[in-house]
Amino acid sequence: MNKKYDAIIIGAGVIGCPIAYELSKMGYKTLNVDKLADAGEGSTAGSCAIVRAHYSTADGVAMAYEGFKYWLDWKKYLDNVEDEKGLARYMNTGSILIKSQGHDWKKVQKNYDEVGVQYEEWDNDKIIEMVPPADLHEFWPVMRPEDPKFFDEPTKELEGAIFCPEGGYVNDPALSAHNIMRAAEAKGAEFIFNAEVVDVRSENGKTAGITLKDGTQIDAGIVVNVGGPHSFMVNKMAEGVWEGCNIKTKALRHEVMYCPSPEGYDYLNDGYHMSDGDIGCYVRPEVGNTFLIGSEDPDCDPQEWVDPDDFYAGKGGHGKDNVLTDEQWKAQCYRLGQRIPTLQVPNQPKGVVDLYDCSDDWIPVYDKSDLPGFYMAIGTSGNQYKNAPVVGRMMAELIDACEKGLDHDKEPLQYKFQYTDRSTDVGFFSRKREINYNSSFSVNG
Amino acid sequence: MQIYVCVKHVPDSAANITIVEKNHIDENLTFLLNPYDEHAVTEAVRIKDSLPDAEIIVVCLGKDDAQKTLRSALAMGADRGVLIESNKNHDSIETAQALKTVIEQDGNPGLIFTGRESIDAEGMQTMFRIGALLDFPVATNVVKLDIEAGRAVVDSALSGGIANTYEMSLPCVIGAGRGLNTPRYPTFPDVVKSKKKSIKKIVFSDLKIESLAAGMNIVELEPLLQEREPKEIKGDAGEVAKKIVRILKEEAKVI
Numbered sequence: 001m002n003k004k005y006d007a008i009i010i011g012a013g014v015i016g017c018p019i020a021y022e023l024s025k026m027g028y029k030t031l032n033v034d035k036l037a038d039a040g041e042g043s044t045a046g047s048c049a050i051v052r053a054h055y056s057t058a059d060g061v062a063m064a065y066e067g068f069k070y071w072l073d074w075k076k077y078l079d080n081v082e083d084e085k086g087l088a089r090y091m092n093t094g095s096i097l098i099k100s101q102g103h104d105w106k107k108v109q110k111n112y113d114e115v116g117v118q119y120e121e122w123d124n125d126k127i128i129e130m131v132p133p134a135d136l137h138e139f140w141p142v143m144r145p146e147d148p149k150f151f152d153e154p155t156k157e158l159e160g161a162i163f164c165p166e167g168g169y170v171n172d173p174a175l176s177a178h179n180i181m182r183a184a185e186a187k188g189a190e191f192i193f194n195a196e197v198v199d200v201r202s203e204n205g206k207t208a209g210i211t212l213k214d215g216t217q218i219d220a221g222i223v224v225n226v227g228g229p230h231s232f233m234v235n236k237m238a239e240g241v242w243e244g245c246n247i248k249t250k251a252l253r254h255e256v257m258y259c260p261s262p263e264g265y266d267y268l269n270d271g272y273h274m275s276d277g278d279i280g281c282y283v284r285p286e287v288g289n290t291f292l293i294g295s296e297d298p299d300c301d302p303q304e305w306v307d308p309d310d311f312y313a314g315k316g317g318h319g320k321d322n323v324l325t326d327e328q329w330k331a332q333c334y335r336l337g338q339r340i341p342t343l344q345v346p347n348q349p350k351g352v353v354d355l356y357d358c359s360d361d362w363i364p365v366y367d368k369s370d371l372p373g374f375y376m377a378i379g380t381s382g383n384q385y386k387n388a389p390v391v392g393r394m395m396a397e398l399i400d401a402c403e404k405g406l407d408h409d410k411e412p413l414q415y416k417f418q419y420t421d422r423s424t425d426v427g428f429f430s431r432k433r434e435i436n437y438n439s440s441f442s443v444n445g
Numbered sequence: 446m447q448i449y450v451c452v453k454h455v456p457d458s459a460a461n462i463t464i465v466e467k468n469h470i471d472e473n474l475t476f477l478l479n480p481y482d483e484h485a486v487t488e489a490v491r492i493k494d495s496l497p498d499a500e501i502i503v504v505c506l507g508k509d510d511a512q513k514t515l516r517s518a519l520a521m522g523a524d525r526g527v528l529i530e531s532n533k534n535h536d537s538i539e540t541a542q543a544l545k546t547v548i549e550q551d552g553n554p555g556l557i558f559t560g561r562e563s564i565d566a567e568g569m570q571t572m573f574r575i576g577a578l579l580d581f582p583v584a585t586n587v588v589k590l591d592i593e594a595g596r597a598v599v600d601s602a603l604s605g606g607i608a609n610t611y612e613m614s615l616p617c618v619i620g621a622g623r624g625l626n627t628p629r630y631p632t633f634p635d636v637v638k639s640k641k642k643s644i645k646k647i648v649f650s651d652l653k654i655e656s657l658a659a660g661m662n663i664v665e666l667e668p669l670l671q672e673r674e675p676k677e678i679k680g681d682a683g684e685v686a687k688k689i690v691r692i693l694k695e696e697a698k699v700i
Contacts, residue, residue, distance in 0.1 A: 151637050262632075314461045318473045323460050326475040326513070337633025344630035347478045347517050348457060 004219040005031040005190075007399070008210055010197050010234055011226035012036075013044035014173060014385055015377050017180035018392020019224055019399075024187035026400055031218065032181070032189065033210065035196040040177025043228045044385070046354025048256055048294050049173040050273055050284055051386040052095040053117045053164055054108045056440045059428050060363070061111040062420065063387050068166055069419035070389035074176075077389055078183040088176035093285065095167025095273045096127070099159045101140045102277020102296065103444070109162060115422065123160045130163075131272065133265050139338045142280035142298035145330050154338075158278060167273055169284045173385060180392075200238035200374065207238070207373030222399060224375045229308040229355035231378035235369075244370030245431040249379040252358040253304040253311060253320065254443075255328045257293040257351040258286055262342035267291060275444070279335040282443075291343070293332045293351075297442040301331065308355055324349035356382040361439045366395060366429035368402050368409070375399055376431070383445035393418065398426055446499045446555035448489045449548050451575070452482040452518050454511035455565040468663045476510060478517040481560025483628040485621035488590060489558055490522035490629060496592075500524050502551060506543050508532055512644055520631035520639040527551060531649035536661035537566075541574030542654045547647060554579075556597070557618045561586045569620075576618040584611055588624035 007023055009016050012034035020030045036042055051071050053064045070077045071090040078087070099105050112119050124136045137154035144150060170176050181191055199211040200223055209219035225241075227234040229251035235242045242248075261267035266289060273284040280298035283291050295301060304320055314321050329349035337343045359365055359379025366377050377395050384391065394415045401413050412427025427433075439445065456462065457475040465471050478486075486503065493499040503518040505511045506529040515526035529543050548554055557579075559572040569585065576583035588608060589600035597617050600608040602624060631639070678688050693700045 151640055317471070318475065321461055323457070323475070326457070326477060334633055334636060337636070341634050342632055344632055345636075346628070346630045347483060348480065349459070349475065 002209065002217045002219045005029050006220060007031075007222035007224060008033060008218060008220040009224045009226055010210070011042070011228055012039040012177065012181060012191055012193070013042050013226065013228055014040060014047070014177040014180070014388040015380065015391055016224075016226035017177050017184060018389050019226060019377060019395045020189040020191075021180055021184035021187065022392045022396030023399065024184050024189040026396055028222075030184070030189045031220070032191045033195050033197055033212070033218075034191070034193050037193050038178065039181040039191065040174035043354050043357065044177050045174040046256070046352045047173040047382075047385045048282075048284060048292060049170040049176070049385050050282070051090065051169060052167040052273060052275065053112065053115075054095070054097050054103075054162075054275060055111065055383075055445050056104060056107060057363075057436070057438050058111045058114045059424050060445050061108070061117060062115045062417070062422050062424060063390055065115055065117050066417040066420045066422075067387040067390045071170060071386070074179070078179055079186065081179070081183040081186045083179050083182040085175055085178055087179055088173070089171045091168045091171055091285075092166070093168040093272045095164045096122070096131070096275070097162045097164070098274065098276040098278055099161055100138070100276065100278035102142060102280060102298070103275070104440070105162060112162075112164075115420070118165060120163045120165070121160060122163050124158060127161055131274070133262055133340050133342050135339060135341050137338075138278055139335075140278050142278075142300060142335065144300050145334050146327070147300075150334070169273060170385075180389075197234065197237070200234065202239045202371055205372065207371055221373050222375065222403065223373065224377065224395070224399070226377045227357075228380070229357045231357050231376065233308075235376065235378070238369065238371050238374050241369045241371050241374055241376075245365070247360050247365055247379065247431055247433060247435070249357055249359050249365070250305050251308040251311065252356040253306050253353065254295070254356055254382060255324050255332070255351060255353050257324070257329055257332045257349065258288075258290045259293060259333050259336065259343060259345060259350075261289045261291055262340065262344065265342070276339060279339050281332060281335050281339075283336060291336060291340075293336050294443065295328075295332055296444060301328075306355070311355060322353045324351050324353055356380070356443070358382070361435045361437075362441050362443070362445055363436050363439050364429055365431045366391060366398070366426060367431045368398070369431065375402075381445060382443040390417070394424075394426060446496055447552045448492065448499055448501045448556045448558065449554045450482070450485050450489050450501060450503045450518065450523060450558040451544050451571065452486070452503050452505050452514055453479040453560070453563045453565075454505060454507040454514040455479045455563055458564055462668070464666045464668065467665050470666065476514070478514045479560050479563045481562060481564070481621055481623070482518070483521070484623060484625045485558035485560050485619070486518045486521045486523055487626045487628045488619070488621055489556070491626065492556070492592060493522070499555075502527060504544055504547055505529065506531060506535060506540050506649065515644050516639060517631075519642045519644075520636045521629060522635070523642075525642055526644040528644055528646050529649050529652070530646055533649075534663070535649075537568050537570035537574055538657060538660060539654060541571050541578055543649060543652055544571070545575055545578040546652050546654065549579075554616050556592075556616060557581065559618065559620050561620045561622045572618050572620040579616075579618075581617050582613040583618040583620070584613060585620035586622035587619050588622045590619060590625065
């Protein structure tokens with residue numbers, strides 16, 4: 001006889017684990033199934049784990065600001081659970097958003113005002129005081145080093161920045177997922193690893209369970225797709241789910257670089273998270289006093305949509321596999337080199353290549369599906385790590401409400417945040433929505 | 446003084462290497478400046494700092510794509526580059542002949558640097574062959590170099606942490622080792638400056654190098670698969686640190 005659970009969660013990353021945690025707290029008997037060897041070992045491990053509030057929509061800002069409160073008191077969120085690997089740490093560096101043509105920063109500022117996010121406006125003198133090696137010339141538009149104009153002398157100056165004292169990063173994203181797994185287990189949740197889902201079964205138009213690659217069947221009336229870059233494949237396994245989504249997801253290859261901080265600048269201890277649309281980069285400190293340099297997906301950069309299994313197996317060749325490319329290394333490091341002229345750029349690329357589970361409008365899908373009992377928390381588009389604990393709670397409430405009869409498509413759930421005095425319309429994240437053109441269509445969300 | 450630095454365009458050691466047709470690799474991957482050659486370029490720049498009239502010329506035998514490697518060396522401080530363009534892979538005999546011919550045509554070497562080895566072929570022969578062809582003394586795996594009174598005083602590292610010190614007449618050939626210096630990588634302004642530096646192209650076949658009876662061809666390549674046996678180190682942080690130090694000392698023998 002098949003084992004039976006109330007809910008099966010496909011994926012044990014930083015979103016899958018908190019959904020299990022919150023459902024378990026509500027009394028659901030849950031099982032997370034992951035094809036890798038431990039929690040957080042998939043695309044969560046490759047996340048830059050940045051915690052910042054600037055999003056292009058007020059709902060996006062509100063959710064990030066709510067998420068920040070969870071990271072601030074991580075032990076409390078985990079209900080003081082012990083993890084033999086230790087606890088992940090939130091590093092509050094503060095977050096600089098450079099005012100540039102690369103960001104609709106006025107919209108972000110309006111959203112901050114609406115949500116009540118604390119911030120300061122910095123002029124260029126203040127930026128130099130806080131980030132001494134910075135060159136505050138304007139380099140816009142973002143270009144690639146293959147373009148000779150990339151090396152032209154800049155003439156204009158930037159117009160300052162918006163600084164949020166509340167912002168930073170989590171030092172070990174995989175560990176944070178592992179922490180949440182241990183917290184979920186303490187509430188009765190179960191996890192199995194090295195187990196690949198090959199089918200989502202349904203009976204009489206309702207979710208019935210999953211089948212693993214080795215033929216094992218596990219039954220549950222609720223299945224949640226939190227498959228990360230594999231989310232589109234999981235949706236295709238469930239009857240009518242893929243077809244019922246207006247917003248689709250795909251796996252997008254992304255490179256993040258580690259470049260040593262200039263001599264004499266203790267970026268690890270004195271540095272800030274900085275989002276710099278003028279050069280199409282975001283940065284945060286990383287161990288070894290290095291700059292972690294992410295890309296804000298400028299239009300001039302190529303986008304590589306890949307098969308996630310081939311990618312993780314190292315197949316596909318240059319620019320499509322899981323190895324950094326010299327071209328992108330130079331693009332991201334030289335762009336930061338424009339802003340930090342004393343940054344020395346090694347010849348050999350160092351960093352991380354992983355995948356975004358990218359939605360059509362770079363805004364996630366947190367929703368039910370056309371198959372009763374099947375839910376999804378997908379399309380995180382490289383910008384939802386910080387929201388993971390909020391999403392866990394919100395998805396659990398959505399699942400509970402739908403199982404109790406809510407027609408979420410007609411009357412969307414209004415989710416009341418736990419810390420900030422605000423609600424959000426979960427319908428904003430609907431699979432049925434039209435593409436949201438307020439989005440930045442980038443990792444900024 | 447003219448300082449020549451012979452550099453090689455090699456696959457990134459982090460790349461996924463695929464063997465094709467038994468004796469080639471799929472070259473659709475990132476190539477970069479051979480890491481040992483970074484030490485050679487850095488040392489040449491260090492010497493130039495105290496000899497302002499010195500000129501650093503980087504020379505590379507390779508495909509057109511190898512210009513990228515020459516550009517990297519120019520950004521690190523070399524003054525100009527020479528690419529000996531060839532679509533073939535050459536053995537160390539032909540490589541040394543080509544480098545020697547071009548260096549002699551180009552100028553008067555006071556010093557010639559190479560890396561201790563290239564990370565792709567790991568032949569460790571080119572520097573000796575250049576030295577033999579030019580009748581210059583050669584030291585390899587050099588971890589310390591002083592130029593004093595027209596001589597080079599070098600420490601050449603052997604295994605087990607031992608180094609021999611040699612005095613060499615100039616001109617000489619220096620095979621740079623890892624301990625020689627910390628590579629000085631370019632900043633963005635260095636890269637901008639290097640854009641204006643010249644790279645002269647010479648076609649390999651125009652050098653009219655006579656083929657010798659002796660030569661080396663790659664017959665077959667095989668991936669070297671190394672078995673890994675992960676072990677978990679248990680205990681509190683202090684115990685784990687002690688165990689790691691013991692492993693590094695007694696098993697890995699790297700400290």
